[in-house]
Amino acid sequence: MNKWNSQQLAWKIRRHGIEMTHRSGGSHIGAVLSVADIMAVLYADVLQYRPKEPDWEERDRFILSKGHAGASVYAALAECGFFDPEELTTHDQDGSRLSGHVSHYLPGIDFSTGSLGHGLSAACGMAYALKKDGKPGRVFTVLGDGECDEGSVWEAVLFANHFRLNNLIAVIDHNHMQSLDFQENTLEMEDFGAKWRAFGWHVLEINGNEQGELKAAFETAEERRRETPHKPVVIIANTIKGCGVSFMENDILWHYRFPHDGWEYDCAVLELHQVKPNGVEDPYTPDGIKNPETPTEADDIYKDHTFTYTWNTSYPEQMRRAKAASGSSFGMWGQKGEKEV
Numbered sequence: 001m002n003k004w005n006s007q008q009l010a011w012k013i014r015r016h017g018i019e020m021t022h023r024s025g026g027s028h029i030g031a032v033l034s035v036a037d038i039m040a041v042l043y044a045d046v047l048q049y050r051p052k053e054p055d056w057e058e059r060d061r062f063i064l065s066k067g068h069a070g071a072s073v074y075a076a077l078a079e080c081g082f083f084d085p086e087e088l089t090t091h092d093q094d095g096s097r098l099s100g101h102v103s104h105y106l107p108g109i110d111f112s113t114g115s116l117g118h119g120l121s122a123a124c125g126m127a128y129a130l131k132k133d134g135k136p137g138r139v140f141t142v143l144g145d146g147e148c149d150e151g152s153v154w155e156a157v158l159f160a161n162h163f164r165l166n167n168l169i170a171v172i173d174h175n176h177m178q179s180l181d182f183q184e185n186t187l188e189m190e191d192f193g194a195k196w197r198a199f200g201w202h203v204l205e206i207n208g209n210e211q212g213e214l215k216a217a218f219e220t221a222e223e224r225r226r227e228t229p230h231k232p233v234v235i236i237a238n239t240i241k242g243c244g245v246s247f248m249e250n251d252i253l254w255h256y257r258f259p260h261d262g263w264e265y266d267c268a269v270l271e272l273h274q275v276k277p278n279g280v281e282d283p284y285t286p287d288g289i290k291n292p293e294t295p296t297e298a299d300d301i302y303k304d305h306t307f308t309y310t311w312n313t314s315y316p317e318q319m320r321r322a323k324a325a326s327g328s329s330f331g332m333w334g335q336k337g338e339k340e341v
């Protein structure tokens, strides 16, 4: 049905994400890389849609509530046939439909996002209306973990339970980081799963950069919502911010910084080329990078850029916990040597 399998699509999302932020000087590449596997599994394996008929009544609805990662949904939509992937190069530029945060001017986007804390509420409204009208579509939304600091998220969590919205599936991109620091240094959320459970939701906790785990979780979510038709489902997907480019992983610098000309862009592209799945072409640098620049000792790489580092003595422990929770470590692509199709 789909042109790409989820491994191929995740790679495409990452490669487009690097290019789009590189060209536009736009932010949030760390957030795009962390959510890439979630988006790929959704668009390759889970969501029901018709790219040439984006308003198809029976489609599943999707809202990327962490709208600052707009590049990820744009790349997924373009690669799945909603619009020409060439348009991705206009990302975040004057006059483009592809604004830095998600815009409903694009086919396949049902709701604009970027101001955090609204996607789940909108998803609740859609799920409620579909249920009330006896329509088949499901509603999926992806939130950031830092986004869950917003009070409106928890109002929506209550609402979904009260109205028994079992056609609603939320995914949290739990990368343990927000814009300036680790989540637990900003606003403590643990035990995150227990909070959702206490609000009446089915909770599944997985590694959100492992596509096998993601696929299994979406299947379980489908079973759960049929078995217990009174509960919404949340998948807490533990991820790594920046996943797929070793020097961006778990480094908060890459929330706002874009890959600059020189070693930042060259090394990011090279790393992606090392794990390019069969059957996928790189539309920007098909042969990789000839004579790539590499970082020197003086370059700002593998240093800590979190806000609280200077005073927070528990930092190394937090780092260890974040990595353990996502079941991975720095440079995971290189270590896993994945080349699946």
Ligand SMILES: Cc1ncc(C[n+]2csc(CCOP(=O)(O)OP(=O)(O)O)c2C)c(N)n1
Pocket (backbone or CB within 6 Å): 030, 031, 034, 066, 068, 114, 115, 116, 117, 143, 144, 145, 146, 147, 148, 173, 175, 177, 178, 179, 241, 255
């Ligand atoms: C209401 C609102 N406040 C602040 C921001 C600025 N902002 C953009 S991204 C971000 C951090 C979000 O962290 P998280 O939800 O964990 O997303 P991640 O980038 O880690 O995936 C913030 C505070 C915003 N977009 N909306």
Ligand SMILES: [Mg+2]
Pocket (backbone or CB within 6 Å): 144, 145, 146, 147, 173, 174, 175, 176, 177, 178
């Ligand atoms: Mg986060």
